[in-house]
Amino acid sequence: MNKRATLKDIAKATGVHVSTVSRALDPNRATPISDDVVKKVQDAARELGYRPNRAAYSLRTNRTMTIGVMIPDITNTLFPPIVRGIESVMEPKGYASIMVNTDSQRGREVALLGTLQERGVDGIIHTAALRNEPSIVEAAASGLPIVTLNRKIEGTEIPYVINDEQAGIAAVFAHLTSFGHRQIAHIAGPADLSTGKLRREGFLAAARAHGLDPSGLAISEALRFDEEEGERCAHEILDAAPGTTAILGANDRLALGALRALGKRGLTCPGDVSLTGFNDMPLLDLIPPGLTTVRIQQFEAGQTAARHLLSLIRGDVGAVPQRTILPVELIRRASVAAPRRAARG
Amino acid sequence: MNKRATLKDIAKATGVHVSTVSRALDPNRATPISDDVVKKVQDAARELGYRPNRAAYSLRTNRTMTIGVMIPDITNTLFPPIVRGIESVMEPKGYASIMVNTDSQRGREVALLGTLQERGVDGIIHTAALRNEPSIVEAAASGLPIVTLNRKIEGTEIPYVINDEQAGIAAVFAHLTSFGHRQIAHIAGPADLSTGKLRREGFLAAARAHGLDPSGLAISEALRFDEEEGERCAHEILDAAPGTTAILGANDRLALGALRALGKRGLTCPGDVSLTGFNDMPLLDLIPPGLTTVRIQQFEAGQTAARHLLSLIRGDVGAVPQRTILPVELIRRASVAAPRRAARG
């Protein structure tokens, strides 16, 4: 383990002072250096396999060239493309990211935010932050650049990037009504997650827009965004409102769970009940009958959030819109059909 | 942005020397400190919201408490559970991880290894390293603790953790022959990836073990582990060896591609051709007809690799077996059935 070359080593090798070496190696050099010294230094650096010591740089400049990426769970297919999107803009700028999984637990969210701060990250991209979690607000108030993804934090100036949840829900809802559905139920996501809340609101708004009384529509709220909860909620809905002809799921996994519930009840999709999801997860198209859903831009969302964070880090606050809403796309598949007996009116 | 409290601040607040503060806060304190000083210091630390400056710590100790995790692509469902497994053991020990995606490109693999070294990571878990990529060997030789996952690097002492590829392939192969299949073809993975190579070898070995002449079996090699290549290879196989009754895919995605090829040819699975995969990706069970496959331990593999890396970092080389092979499990689904005309003998 021959330890790494330092500026001092290069200085010794070239006969110039370490500060000169530092300057010669600085890509955006402020002070002018004679060409031959620059060349000599760079040659020596290459020769010695010099790599700057990040810790020393950080200690001195208070910049780690590292950002924190907080996500609920990388195992959720929603997040890997986001992470890649972030990486695609940060890596070329010399930033590395430390990713942490919060499992949507308040305790973990606070603790992990703490470790990121301790490590002196230059900024944080916070994906799907819990609603009503103040620690992130405090961190932002203390001057740490933060951008949230999939989540607006009320009452703050923290810039956020979200998909157009409302438009997505409106699109599926309109799609369902265009087939004649009126008895449309909703499996809502957890209320403490912003997507859960927004999509539920979108559902209610869409119902009103189509002249339906929201209070007459069945809504069951899932505790988690998973198949098990989707199944439970679907049963709840079908027990409470047997006339339901369509179920609008707050995401794909809930819809897949509902599909299972239909199967267990001997009901078919879309024959007996139409079904829709949200997100368009990978492989979804291969699962019969083919779930109609809403495709969101994950990679692009990551990129956008990263670009905004870079601006914040640079201090160019003016360049960052407080909110960015990314367009979504309705994906029509076979899980929606006309209701058996269209209950019009 | 009121800047963070330092040891000096605590020293000032408590009236003791900064070195005393450092010692009082050290969890595994070497030198004895009087109880009341310890208490006073810890109280002040809490009061001031003290968080150690990692950069200063790193500069001084040459330890970053950070590891690098190199993976081909987090978007591939294989890797998120591995990452969580790694995190589950590293995080409690105070380590953070920097994850980088190599996209299985030699250039990226070398460059990203470089940035990890520059950042002074204490160790690296390298998942699915490219075969014949020497940079990682050099890094290990220079003293950097490294553990590889899904990959053995020949001719080195680098510890590796792999799934029992051979046993997995042997199990599916035996499963196929137990249904009477003899004309078994293989869609092999890329030869420059260890899983591709190992599974191909496993296929050949299994064939011999069952008294089949490997040279009589059709093998088509995919350029990538994706559906498109699976489809291409399946067509190639069915064109070249029309008598094929079963296709053993090197992974699930290749098998799904093959499934698509069958569909396009008007063939059914398992009616006309049986099909098997490897990995048991999420949602696979919901895709008809239900792919028979091999389940591997991803989370556990990550945990194991992380534990081994910790031992290496601690200098406890003796505690780390050079190779760890994790058991796999055959998952029987409906994609395998008896061939229409069992070609026995």
Place this chain on the structure above:
DNA sequence: ATGAAAGCGCTAACAA
């Protein structure tokens, strides 16, 4: 049991 002092590698005034 505690203090003093050095120094990790780097950058950034300030001088020259």
Place this chain on the structure above:
DNA sequence: TTGTTAGCGCTTTCAT
């Protein structure tokens, strides 16, 4: 254009 100097916050050796 280059050198000198100080110091970021921490750990650790050596005194006391």
